[in-house]
Amino acid sequence: MTTTVAAYAAPAAKAPLERTTIERREVGEFDVLIDIKFAGICHSDIHQAREGWGEAIFPMVPGHEIAGVVSEVGSGVTKYRAGDRVGVGCMVDSCRECENCEAGLEQYCLKGNVGTYNALDKSGEPTYGGYSEKIVVDEAFVVRIPDGLALDVAAPLLCAGITTYSPLKHWNAGPGKKVAVLGFGGLGHMGVKIAHALGAEVTVLSQSLRKKDDGLRLGADHYYATSDPKTFDELRGSFDLILSTVSAPLDLDAFLSLLRTDGAFVNVGAPEEPVALNLFSVIGGRKTLAGSGIGGIRETQEMLDFCAEHGLGSEIELIDAAEINVAYERVLSSDVRYRFVIDTATI
Template identity: 70%
Template sequence: MSTVKARAIYGPDKTFQKTEITRRELDKHDVLIEIKFAGICHSDIHTAHGEWGPVNYPLVPGHEIAGIVTEVGAGVTKYKVGDRVGVGCMVDSCGECENCQQGEEQYCLKGNVPTYAGVDKYGEPTQGGYSTHIVVVEDFVLRIPDNIELDAAAPLLCAGITTFSPLNHWGAGPGKKVAVVGLGGLGHMAVKIAHAMGAEVTVLSQSLKKKEDGLQFGAKDYYATSDPETFEKLTESFDLIINTVSAQLDLDAYLGLLALDGTLVNVGAPAEPLSLRAINLIGRRRSFAGSLIGGIRETQEMLDFCAANNIAPSIEVISANRIDEAYERVLASDVKYRFVIDISTM
């Protein structure tokens, strides 16, 4: 085992502290990655604050990881020392179930191993990217294209794939009208990706304060959901709505914005239960769905798509000493649009 520097939180109401954690010795198919940058995801905050269930503290979050390969196991064939790589929300799965065999490891029937707040096949708790190094089996490592900077690449490993996957699955493209609810870390990526896919994109945000940004990212229209006239004007307008916010919404109002056979997809995960009226699905053969990140194959496809289309998240790079401040600012929607930790400051 090796000891590496990290930032950990020791309880739901605590602040981040300097610490050291251990990383396992390399197994045959393992890759050792020196982490250069780690994105801050809203999921990190939910987990760190214990909002999604019991947490085994101390916790080192971080599942938007970009870095450099520094060592490989004897059986590794996909990567070599010096390669630019990333790690997303999971670091292993059973590899044998029907979903894993189809390249949908995020839906592993035995449960995938999350990058942090999980338990690996050795029975050890997983700790994430707010650290200087990580050891990951090669099948769960992603190759970062050369024309994507490492700091910008980090948020693609969650925010990028979380929005790319439903847009890809539900066929966003030319002739499709797509609405994105919320223009935050996830939402701004959804706009950029949907636009690059050729869809006509509309942003639905609580206010118009980010309208200029939304249009710059590729949206054709931008509406304030705090204005009741928005829902009247846009009735039955969209083929696909991607809801990126982790808050309670009036789902019936948003379902009313879908055209025949339209789909509302939740990628935000509010802690509270959601409710809707079935008649709002039945009346136009609409669907209400959810989507969880993407498999490893699709995540690599997303990275290559972003490289080919010059898509990168809008980021603010911070030092490791500012994680608590960043969490507060995310909760206050005071970031444009994703915080990324410079791990050299660890």
């Protein structure tokens, strides 16, 4: 039998989210039923609820930064049992057969992974995310939250943490490397924490110096304002890696000039509008312009274990569910330090 649970949903594109109920499927043989305790608010939620990235499925229950406790498992589940502290990130299934899935890169499933929300599952039913009381997920797409991480500060790691950890690891951020994190918000602050813990020399590139003290406190060695033209003169040719967490169009040519020879500019922020590029900006210096999504399930677990080992939780502002619409507006005006997290007991 399905289970009726309370949730917050956007009934249509750009409409305010409102309290409603949704149906969760019955717990199957390999399923895990999770009592959601906390759900982070990601800028991706806003993009999708407002159809900034294209046509979406409504009603939409956003939320792919989910932390909770297992309350029931299917008869075939071997990884989890009732009472375990677990998380669910941006995907809840994939084909599991293609070369990427077999390599642990389910996020790049060649047939397309199934998003935690705003997607259709293998039965053709829409998926609903973490702004809700409970969720049912196949055990293969559930990760364990280590005891060293509180659930509220762990929730944003399921997107913001893995979205920054994956490219930092892939492009070998570590001792001897100069890494710049462009944008100091929900993703950027975790990028700084993780890059610092990996041993890199970390610079924040932000529009202003308003958050400089926070940046230095969280692990940055340097902090520059991109609104100051002198920044681009002073830092020309400085970085091995620039991790861009910005979801607005950028002057890519200007930022590419800050890379060393063979440096990489990696986008994890996804603007709604196309961006322009002069190809000479990458030809000169053999530079790489790249993008990165989330990580696979194995890498997400690795990230959580790494964060627990180094004491890295997200900097959060805990809110009641009734404050979601206000929180969305505050995210758009950069008025959050640094991740809103919904206390789902208030739904």
